[in-house]
Amino acid sequence: MFYQGVLTKMETEFSSPIQYYLVFENDFINMNQLLNKSITMQFVKYQCLHCGLDKPIYRQGFDRQCFYEVPQAADWVMRPELSKAHLGIEERDLEFEKRTQLQPHIVYLANSSNVKVGVTRKNQVPTRWIDQGAHEAIEIVEVPNRYLAGVTEVALKEHVSDKTNWRKMLKNDIEDENLVEWRERLKGFIPDEAKDYFIESNTETNLEFPVAKYPEKPKSLNIVKELNYSGKLVGVKGQYLIFEDQTVFNVRANEGIVVKISIN
Structure with missing residues (x-):
């Protein structure tokens, strides 16, 4: 076959x-x-x-x-803080950018090789965590657009990694972390424009891989x-x-x- x-x-x-x-x-x-x-x-x-x-x-x-032409590969995809659709500014295709950027986004913590901060559209939870090989994750901020998620991630990655070590993830060389404690620890570093969107009470999601x-x-x-x-x-x-x-x-x-x- x-x-x-x-x-x-x-x-x-x-x-x-x-x-x-x-x-x-x-x-x-x-x-x-x-x-x-x-x-x-x-x-x-x-x-x-x-x-x-x-x-x-x-x-x-x-x-x-x-x-270098399609909107799906523009800089704001990898660097959400560069998003401009909320200002009505086009980078490659404003209609596409509005549809993608102007929707609820999640800033999260995920543990795949280590605890890292990341951004995803709300409708991509928990898919994004699965794609990263995270065995546990938690939402920390839910904002109405991609720009706010991006500037929050930029602020938080001064205090926590934003990268995954793929070799360590695949070797399953991991340690369980208390992501609720991590969330509380990082709360004070959320930028002022996103502080009202902090998620006060939730629990981590655990994932099992085949x-x-x-x-x-x-x-x-x-x-x-x-x-x-x-x-x-x-x-x-x-x-x-x-x-x-x-x-x-x-x-x-x-x-x-x-x-x-x-x-x-």
């Missing part, structure tokens, strides 16, 4: 454990059902997520030209360079597939690549 399609980040379902789905144009794979099975992955070609052309992917699933065996020394697979890879799938965490030989494959980092997957 084989499947072929362009990679996009895996869809997820919040359950215990998390359910993962690799979705193609006309089919999908429940990756949980492939645990402990051998699969072969082959690089077929590129397919830009915007124009659909077979051109080398630059970043975020887009070829170089599209990356992993039978964690790698001790994860090594990243470059499918474009290798062209072919075969291995036994033993886990899925974050947006990574984990194989028995300690190879790991970041699906999201390979968006825009067409692969053929065979289940042996």
Whole structure:
């Protein structure tokens, strides 16, 4: 049995454990059902997520030209504090920017390799935490637009990390933290314009990932360079597939690549 399609980040379902789905144009794979099975992955070609052309992917699933043109890859996506739709100022596509930026956003703490601060749209909770491989997370601020979330994150990352160590996350080299205590500790550093949006009382969310065996020394697979890879799938965490030989494959980092997957 084989499947072929362009990679996009895996869809997820919040359950215990998390359910993962690799979705193609006309089919999908429940990756949980492939645990402990051998699969072969082959690089077929590129397919830009915007124009659909077979051109080398630059970043975020887009070829170089599209990356610098499409609103989905504008600077405010990675740096929410640069959002300007609340001022009516266009960067690439004001209507798209209004739809995306002018909606409730969450500033959160997540623990995947360490406690980190992050920003996501409210409708992406808990998906964002799943994608980061966090085993626990908590909302600390809910604001009405992306700009306020961004400036809050900028203020808080002076006191807590905003990065995830992907190797440590995949090795499951983690410690449980009291995120309620972290939330209270950081409360005083929230900027004045966002203080009224602090979430006074909530509890952390715990997440369980479908992993039978964690790698001790994860090594990243470059499918474009290798062209072919075969291995036994033993886990899925974050947006990574984990194989028995300690190879790991970041699906999201390979968006825009067409692969053929065979289940042996």
